[in-house]
Amino acid sequence: MQLSAATPLLSDNLVDEVVGRLKAHIVSGQLAAEAPLPSEGRLAESFRVSRTVVREAMRILRTQGLVEITQGRRPRVKRADPQATIESLDALLSRSTGSLAHLTEARRPLEIEIAGLAAERATAEQLESLAGANRELAAATSLEQAVIGDVRFHRLLAEATGNPIFVLVLETIAQLLLESRRRTIAASGQALALEEHQKILATIVARDALAARAAMAQHMRLIERDLAGAGQAPSP
Amino acid sequence: MQLSAATPLLSDNLVDEVVGRLKAHIVSGQLAAEAPLPSEGRLAESFRVSRTVVREAMRILRTQGLVEITQGRRPRVKRADPQATIESLDALLSRSTGSLAHLTEARRPLEIEIAGLAAERATAEQLESLAGANRELAAATSLEQAVIGDVRFHRLLAEATGNPIFVLVLETIAQLLLESRRRTIAASGQALALEEHQKILATIVARDALAARAAMAQHMRLIERDLAGAGQAPSP
DNA sequence: TTGCAAAACTTATCATACAAGTGCAATTAC
DNA sequence: GTAATTGCACTTGTATGATAAGTTTTGCAA
Numbered sequence: 001m002q003l004s005a006a007t008p009l010l011s012d013n014l015v016d017e018v019v020g021r022l023k024a025h026i027v028s029g030q031l032a033a034e035a036p037l038p039s040e041g042r043l044a045e046s047f048r049v050s051r052t053v054v055r056e057a058m059r060i061l062r063t064q065g066l067v068e069i070t071q072g073r074r075p076r077v078k079r080a081d082p083q084a085t086i087e088s089l090d091a092l093l094s095r096s097t098g099s100l101a102h103l104t105e106a107r108r109p110l111e112i113e114i115a116g117l118a119a120e121r122a123t124a125e126q127l128e129s130l131a132g133a134n135r136e137l138a139a140a141t142s143l144e145q146a147v148i149g150d151v152r153f154h155r156l157l158a159e160a161t162g163n164p165i166f167v168l169v170l171e172t173i174a175q176l177l178l179e180s181r182r183r184t185i186a187a188s189g190q191a192l193a194l195e196e197h198q199k200i201l202a203t204i205v206a207r208d209a210l211a212a213r214a215a216m217a218q219h220m221r222l223i224e225r226d227l228a229g230a231g232q233a234p235s236p
Numbered sequence: 237m238q239l240s241a242a243t244p245l246l247s248d249n250l251v252d253e254v255v256g257r258l259k260a261h262i263v264s265g266q267l268a269a270e271a272p273l274p275s276e277g278r279l280a281e282s283f284r285v286s287r288t289v290v291r292e293a294m295r296i297l298r299t300q301g302l303v304e305i306t307q308g309r310r311p312r313v314k315r316a317d318p319q320a321t322i323e324s325l326d327a328l329l330s331r332s333t334g335s336l337a338h339l340t341e342a343r344r345p346l347e348i349e350i351a352g353l354a355a356e357r358a359t360a361e362q363l364e365s366l367a368g369a370n371r372e373l374a375a376a377t378s379l380e381q382a383v384i385g386d387v388r389f390h391r392l393l394a395e396a397t398g399n400p401i402f403v404l405v406l407e408t409i410a411q412l413l414l415e416s417r418r419r420t421i422a423a424s425g426q427a428l429a430l431e432e433h434q435k436i437l438a439t440i441v442a443r444d445a446l447a448a449r450a451a452m453a454q455h456m457r458l459i460e461r462d463l464a465g466a467g468q469a470p471s472p
Numbered sequence: 473t474t475g476c477a478a479a480a481c482t483t484a485t486c487a488t489a490c491a492a493g494t495g496c497a498a499t500t501a502c
Numbered sequence: 503g504t505a506a507t508t509g510c511a512c513t514t515g516t517a518t519g520a521t522a523a524g525t526t527t528t529g530c531a532a
Contacts, residue, residue, distance in 0.1 A: 014516070015295065027330055039482055050517045052288070055483085056295050059251065063296045064327055071483045072524035080331040088324040091300055092404065094263050095316040106401040109349035110342070117341075165342040168328070169405065250485070275513055286486045291514085307514045308493035479528070485521085492515075499508070 014049050018057035021047075026066050026077055033079040037067065040075075086172045093176060100177070101224075107173050108220045110166065111154065115200060115216035118160035119209040126160040127205055134197050146193075147178070153197050160204075196222065250285050254293035257283075262302050262313055269315040273303065276311075322408045329412060336413070340463060343409050344456040346402065347390065351436060351452035354396035355445040362396040366437050373430050382429075383414070389433050396440075432458065 011017045022043075025031055038046070044054045058075055061067045065084025068076045093103075122130070133156055137149035151174055158166040196219045203211040247253045258279075261267055273279070276294065280287040294311055297303045301320025303311045329339075358366070369392055373385035387410055394402040432455045439447040 023327065027327060041482080052516060052518090056292055058483095059292045060295055060299045063299050064324055066327065069483075070525080072481080072526080074482070074525095080328055082328060085321065085324045085328050088300055088321045089404075091259065091263060091302065092316055092318060092321050093401070102399045102401045105353075105399055106346070106405060109345040113345035163338045163341055165329070165338045168325075169342060277513080288485065288487090294514095305514075306494085308495080308512080310494095310513070473532100475530105475532080477528100477530085480526085482523100482525070484523075487518105487520085489517080490515100491517100492513100494513075495511090497508100497510085499506105501506075502504085 014053045015056045015060070018043075018047055018049065018053055019060050022057060022061060023064075023066060026061075031077045033077055035077045036074040037077065038074070082168045082171055085168070086175050089172050090176060103173055103177055104220070104224050107170070107177070108217075108224070110170060110173075111157075111220055112213050112216045114158050114161055114166050114170070115204070115212040116209040117163070117166075118157050119204045119207055119212035121162050122160035122204055126156065127201075129156050130160070130201050130204070134194060134201060137194050137197065150193060150197075151178070157200075157204075192222065250289045251292045251296070254279075254283055254285065254289055255296050258293060258297060259300075259302060262297075267313045269313050271313045272310040273313065274310070318404050318407055321404070322411050325408050326412060336463060337460075339409055339413055340456070340460050343406070343413070344453075344460070346406060346409075347393075347456055348449050348452045350394050350397055350402050350406070351440070351448040352445040353399070353402075354393050355440045355443055355448035357398050358396040358440055362392065363437075363441055365392050366396070366440070370430060370433050370437060373433065386429060386433075387414070393436075393440075428458065 011020065022037075031037070037043070040051050040054045040058065044051045047054065058067060058069060062069050062075075063084065065081050066078060068078045118126075130153060133149055133153040137146060137153065140146040140149055154174065155167065155171065158170045196215070200212060200215045200219060203215050247256065258273075267273070274282070276287050276290045279294075280290045283290065294303060294305060298305050298311075299320065301317050302314060304314045305311045354362075366389060369385055369389040373382060373389065376382040376385055390410065391403065391407065394406045432451070436448060436451045436455060439451050
């Protein structure tokens with residue numbers, strides 16, 4: 001019936017109330033990642049609500065990527081993971097008027113900045129990983145492998161900036177662009193993509209931020225051109 | 237017990253299955269915004285599942301910002317709204333190691349690109365709105381008003397690019413930066429912010445994309461400097 | 473000590489019941 | 503005739519209890 005006599009309700013929903021309290025606990029870091037939460041029954045008991053309410057609250061938290069739920073096991077706090085955000089953004093973008101052209105347009109300045117920052121900050125290990133991603137791309141025998149190598153290169157570049165926001169935003173956009181990237185690589189061939197990646201990597205190894213930006217800008221121009229050439233077919 | 241004999245299950249969860257099907261209907265645009273959905277009971281009947289499952293599915297869709305639920309009323313399809321995505325991103329960022337410095341670093345290239353594109357594409361009405369936002373900023377008598385005017389200016393700029401992705405991403409970052417922006421404006425004073433906004437607006441009116449980028453870059457430098465000077469105190 | 477089976481616990485789903493909020497239609501008051 | 507009110511049908515919110523199915527722990531036997 002009620003959560004507790006001491007604390008007032010903040011939401012008109014019991015479910016939202018439980019969600020808010022659990023989220024506060026998790027976000028504040030009081031519960032470490034992987035830490036098991038009490039079972040639905042226990043939570044219901046301690047919140048003085050029915051299991052129904054707790055269940056719906058846990059579902060919501062799972063949707064937001066905060067907890068992991070498996071039948072038979074106690075729920076666990078999940079490590080921070082952009083997947084939930086990506087799905088949310090995906091749902092939003094697929095409903096709004098954003099087209100592929102809009103996505104690439106927003107991607108371009110980010111990639112250019114990333115290239116510049118990576119040139120200034122990449123560690124030796126990160127440089128090696130980048131080279132490895134390009135080797136993957138070079139050795140790719142299928143379109144699927146080529147796309148994976150391509151995505152990996154750009155992701156590693158974002159990581160090399162040391163700024164997790166870049167990784168998150170780029171990963172989100174990349175996910176949405178995955179289909180288009182498949183088309184792009186098919187159109188321009190992976191050879192050209194590899195060549196440009198090598199150029200970018202070279203500027204980063206040389207710690208030349210300006211050149212890195214220029215190389216990435218060039219790369220983006222190629223991608224946009226190929227995308228336009230392949231036609232921006234709407235999703236089926 | 238089962239959804240339907242004809243179509244196979246895609247998820248191990250009945251809830252996820254229902255979520256997927258409803259989402260597909262909504263995202264595909266078959267259901268217009270504001271359109272009422274069948275009641276939980278009807279949905280449960282047509283999916284051949286219990287009302288519990290439908291309820292949890294609807295809760296998830298509400299969390300993702302796809303439907304609006306009010307007690308006593310039938311659920312309605314909600315107009316595309318970045319709020320759910322913002323909350324998701326907020327939860328993610330507040331748990332990861334992203335600091336204010338990281339946020340502003342990611343914001344900078346976006347704002348610069350936005351300024352350049354706005355200079356090329358802004359319509360006469362949009363120019364007038366931008367001027368209006370600056371008038372608001374000039375007339376602001378409280379910090380709160382100044383912050384609102386500031387946010388509005390940058391948002392209108394993003395809209396002037398005609399690219400909804402910019403609006404979405406920037407709105408998300410802006411929301412997260414709201415507290416810091418309050419601090420920044422307090423530190424540098426709204427007079428300086430207004431002056432720089434006027435400069436940016438002038439370059440855009442002049443359709444000088446290059447100058448617009450330079451002016452915005454200057455503006456971002458000021459913001460970053462003030463933010464560093466005010467110290468990046470962690471949220472309480 | 474090790475291997476395995478049973479028990480205990482947990483989530484997943486269902487069914488039912490009642491409270492509470494909304495919208496509409498019939499009724500009543502003027 | 504019109505406006506306010508009442509009442510009903512429908513809907514979501516919450517609680518309870520029951521069964522199925524999966525996981526972890528316990529306890530016993532080899």
